Structures are given as C-alpha cells and as structure tokens.
Amino acid sequence: WAKSAGKADYALFDEDRNAREVHRYALAQALPAALETGEMFLDYQPIVSLAGGRPPLVEALVRWRHPERGLLRPAEFIPVAEETGAIVELGRWVLERAVRDAAAWPQGPAVAVNVAVRQVRDTGLVHDVAAALAASGLPPERLCLEITETALMDAEDDRLPGPGTLRALAARGIGIAVDDFGTGYSNLARLRHLPATALKIDASFVADLGDPEGDRFAESVITSLVALAHASGMTVTAEGVENAAQARRLAALGVDYAQGFHYSPPVPAEEIPAVLERLAVATGSPGDSGLG
Numbered sequence: 001w002a003k004s005a006g007k008a009d010y011a012l013f014d015e016d017r018n019a020r021e022v023h024r025y026a027l028a029q030a031l032p033a034a035l036e037t038g039e040m041f042l043d044y045q046p047i048v049s050l051a052g053g054r055p056p057l058v059e060a061l062v063r064w065r066h067p068e069r070g071l072l073r074p075a076e077f078i079p080v081a082e083e084t085g086a087i088v089e090l091g092r093w094v095l096e097r098a099v100r101d102a103a104a105w106p107q108g109p110a111v112a113v114n115v116a117v118r119q120v121r122d123t124g125l126v127h128d129v130a131a132a133l134a135a136s137g138l139p140p141e142r143l144c145l146e147i148t149e150t151a152l153m154d155a156e157d158d159r160l161p162g163p164g165t166l167r168a169l170a171a172r173g174i175g176i177a178v179d180d181f182g183t184g185y186s187n188l189a190r191l192r193h194l195p196a197t198a199l200k201i202d203a204s205f206v207a208d209l210g211d212p213e214g215d216r217f218a219e220s221v222i223t224s225l226v227a228l229a230h231a232s233g234m235t236v237t238a239e240g241v242e243n244a245a246q247a248r249r250l251a252a253l254g255v256d257y258a259q260g261f262h263y264s265p266p267v268p269a270e271e272i273p274a275v276l277e278r279l280a281v282a283t284g285s286p287g288d289s290g291l292g
C-alpha cells in the first residue's frame, strides 16, 4: 500500500512540476511584449547613510503588473528571464528607466540598478550604460550596478568577458556593489581583486541580530565584513533593516549604509522626492535618516 501511494504521490509531484514549468515558460514568452505594453514598472527604495553626511542612494526594483496573474515580484520572472536571455532586453529597459527617473529627482540621489550575470557577460552592457547615461544626462558617479555575490564570482571567470566589462564600468566612475553578500561561497581573498566599490550584507545576517541563537555569529560576520570591505576601499550597506535596534547595532559595528522597511519600503518613482525629504528632515542632514 505504502509503495503504491508513494508512486501516486510521485506522479502528482511530476504533474505539479510540469505545470510550474509551463507557467514559467509562458511568462518568459510574454516578457518582451510586456515591456512594450507598459506592464513593467520600477519601485525605488532609499538606502540611507548611517554615519550621516553622505548623499542619498535609491535602489530600483522591477515589478510586473500581469493582466491575468496580478502583481509579480522579480523572484517569479527574473530567473526564467535569465534562462531564456530575455533578461538582456529587460535589463536594458530597467537601466534606461532608472537613470531617467534618477536624473529628474531634485535631491540628486545616486541610483542602484540590479544586473544579472547574463547582462555582465553580454558585451553590449558597457555601451548600453554609456547610452543610457548620455540620454538622461546623469553623471556616471550617480549610477551603481548591483550584482549578486554568486553572479559576480561567475562573471569573474577569466575565460568569460565579465571581468573586463565590470572593470570598464568601474573605470568610468560607475559604482559596483556586491549584492546579497554572505549567501554565496566566495573566496574572501578574491574580494580585494574585484572592481567593487560597495558590499551589501545579506538581510539574513541583519535578521539574526538580537536573536538569542544567531546574534553572536551575525555580529562576528558583520564585523569581519566591515573590516574586509573597508580595507579594500569599499563601503558597506546592510540590507533588510526592519527596526531601530538593528539600525543602532549596525551603526555601532561600522556599517556605512542601511536599507529596509525601517526607513521605507520600495515606493513608486513619484514618491521618492517626498520620502528622501522625510528621511533628511528627520536629522537635518541629507541621507541620514535619524531614525536609527
């Protein structure tokens, strides 16, 4: 009995998996058209300076208002777009829109744009970035590209065009941030040789602060990463900061920037000037939220 039930379960599981694959494939196919019809949009989340005095930064996060499936988060369509290559076109759209929005905000924040490894390997990225900056008038110093730790290590494979691409971008004054740091399996010694200007500590370490089980380990990781990043000339941002206690701990540990619901959730472009205003007014210094 157990055996046959197991078999039935397995068939069900297979069917499920099939349905999910069909679903993913349909999304990937619909993606290029969605760029045309205006179903894609960007929300922006501020990244605030914990020490104060540094200019504000805002991260662009893509969303898809799907006519049948409702609001889709990036986790639902970015991975499949990477598989099919649609990410290159989507990435170009995100870049153009983000630098155009950033150029229009009165506080003049820098804008951080997430890029996939496939975009970094696409030899057109340097050209696309230059074209987007030229069209918007945004200076290169106000653009930062975020690439996940795992993707960056892949892109740094010497047999691929990746490293040249990132170095060329960094040489133009564009920031390069290592995203979700601590979730991959980097050789820490390699960090020093990457053309990165910023390290973003993954939200999981921030979440462990104050947790009786995880606190000591999270604190040691954060302390080490701050030392390592600063010794390599990089700034450090903590992701997923949700309360004042975390913000205070992070500031005390030497973290430079913080991002999370404690300051602001991701909001539409039109709301960014007011959100930056509120965060600046809280302390009288732009970028320092005073909420920490």
Ligand code: C2E
Pocket: 045, 060, 061, 062, 073, 074, 075, 078, 091, 094, 114, 115, 116, 146, 179, 180, 203, 239, 240, 241, 242, 259, 260, 261, 262, 265, 266
């Ligand atoms: P990420 O770059 O690490 O972005 C941070 C994610 O954390 C965002 O999720 C954001 O909404 C969420 N977040 C912000 N503050 C908090 C907080 O206090 N607590 C918690 N629990 N979460 C918080 P989102 O928007 O769903 O994006 C997920 C990921 O999708 C991003 O992670 C990024 O890797 C990717 N992504 C987003 N937009 C793009 C894009 O335009 N291109 C590419 N290639 N990837 C993108």
Ligand code: MG
Pocket: 059, 114, 146, 179
């Ligand atoms: Mg990011």
Ligand code: MG
Pocket: 179, 180, 200, 202, 239
């Ligand atoms: Mg991240």
Ligand code: MG
Pocket: 180
């Ligand atoms: Mg993340």
